[in-house]
Amino acid sequence: MIAVIKQGTSKEQIDKLIDWIRGKGLEVNYSQGSQETILGLIGDTTSIDAELLDSMDIVESVTRVSEPFKLANRKFHPDDTVVHVADGVDVGGGSFQVIAGPCSVEGDNLFAIADAVKAAGATMLRGGAYKPRTSPYSNQGMGERGLDLLVEARERTGLPIVTEIMDPRDLPLFLERGIDVLQIGARNMQNFPLLREVGKTQTPVLLKRGMAATIDELLMAAEYVMSEGNPNVILCERGIRTFETRTRNTFDLNAVPVLHYLTHLPVIADPSHATGYTRYVGQMALAATAAGADGLEIEVHDNPPKAWSDGGQALLPSMFSELMPEVRAIREVVA
Ligand code: PEP
Ligand code: MN
Numbered sequence: 001m002i003a004v005i006k007q008g009t010s011k012e013q014i015d016k017l018i019d020w021i022r023g024k025g026l027e028v029n030y031s032q033g034s035q036e037t038i039l040g041l042i043g044d045t046t047s048i049d050a051e052l053l054d055s056m057d058i059v060e061s062v063t064r065v066s067e068p069f070k071l072a073n074r075k076f077h078p079d080d081t082v083v084h085v086a087d088g089v090d091v092g093g094g095s096f097q098v099i100a101g102p103c104s105v106e107g108d109n110l111f112a113i114a115d116a117v118k119a120a121g122a123t124m125l126r127g128g129a130y131k132p133r134t135s136p137y138s139n140q141g142m143g144e145r146g147l148d149l150l151v152e153a154r155e156r157t158g159l160p161i162v163t164e165i166m167d168p169r170d171l172p173l174f175l176e177r178g179i180d181v182l183q184i185g186a187r188n189m190q191n192f193p194l195l196r197e198v199g200k201t202q203t204p205v206l207l208k209r210g211m212a213a214t215i216d217e218l219l220m221a222a223e224y225v226m227s228e229g230n231p232n233v234i235l236c237e238r239g240i241r242t243f244e245t246r247t248r249n250t251f252d253l254n255a256v257p258v259l260h261y262l263t264h265l266p267v268i269a270d271p272s273h274a275t276g277y278t279r280y281v282g283q284m285a286l287a288a289t290a291a292g293a294d295g296l297e298i299e300v301h302d303n304p305p306k307a308w309s310d311g312g313q314a315l316l317p318s319m320f321s322e323l324m325p326e327v328r329a330i331r332e333v334v335a
Pocket of ligand 1: 101128132184185186187208238274
């Protein structure tokens with residue numbers, strides 16, 4: 001981190017600032033030019049509040065030269081992280097996985113959906129048992145019974161299961177069933193106690209980008225999980241909120257190559273929540289594949305008008321099975 005000091009600042013004031021920085025455990029490189037004085041902060045600058053430093057009367061500007069995320073940073077870990085989910089299912093490092101299934105687990109129809117997505121080539125089954133709903137009066141999901149149905153669907157198909165956890169108090173229910181991937185939804189990307197709790201396990205975490213979160217905030221959320229000891233984080237771009245109203249969210253596909261540049265963690269993309277409309281999901285799934293995503297998460301339902309949630313963006317199993325060969329074809333070209 002570099003702090004440029006305002007012209008006309010007295011040596012005494014600068015010394016006071018240097019003492020303050022040293023008090024935070026950092027070394028200071030002092031450089032007095034003809035026009036300006038520059039302080040280079042050396043060491044772990046996470047102990048410094050950059051905004052606070054910038055707001056000081058004698059400080060002209062503050063520039064970060066290294067990112068605040070360390071464990072997720074590709075600079076310190078150049079090779080791709082491969083998150084091992086189950087036998088034959090690794091995410092990242094050149095593999096490509098497709099997670100498919102309904103938004104909500106609703107009952108026995110899960111089995112028919114699971115069979116269909118498996119037959120089409122999905123490699124993981126998704127379904128929400130605990131649903132984050134905007135209204136407290138909307139269906140909140142089946143809870144524990146939903147987890148049991150997912151486990152049954154896993155036994156039937158062999159597909160590893162991905163499901164959202166919203167409350168750290170529910171974690172034992174997920175762990176005792178060996179849920180293969182813990183999804184942290186967009187609304188909980190900065191639920192720090194939840195991030196820390198899943199960070200204490202070794203279960204893979206699918207961390208979805210918050211709807212108003214920057215790429216750096218997503219990486220700092222990953223850092224929460226990793227700093228507790230769980231390196232198995234998969235990032236997911238699922239669209240962000242912009243001024244555009246013709247789609248549910250705006251699919252920020254820039255995030256895919258940007259994340260690959262900044263971090264070694266695998267990056268998947270969710271064209272269902274990103275677009276919000278069944279008619280756009282297929283094309284954007286292909287676009288995300290072309291952008292270099294390590295996988296996709298796609299909502300599939302056998303009877304979308306009857307779905308408990310997100311029916312308007314669900315693919316029918318037949319649409320999903322038509323899409324999969326196209327995804328594979330794009331993947332061949334870019335991989
Ligand atoms: C979901 O996957 O069904 C979901 C709620 O996604 P998001 O958190 O991205 O909105
Ligand atoms: Mn959904």
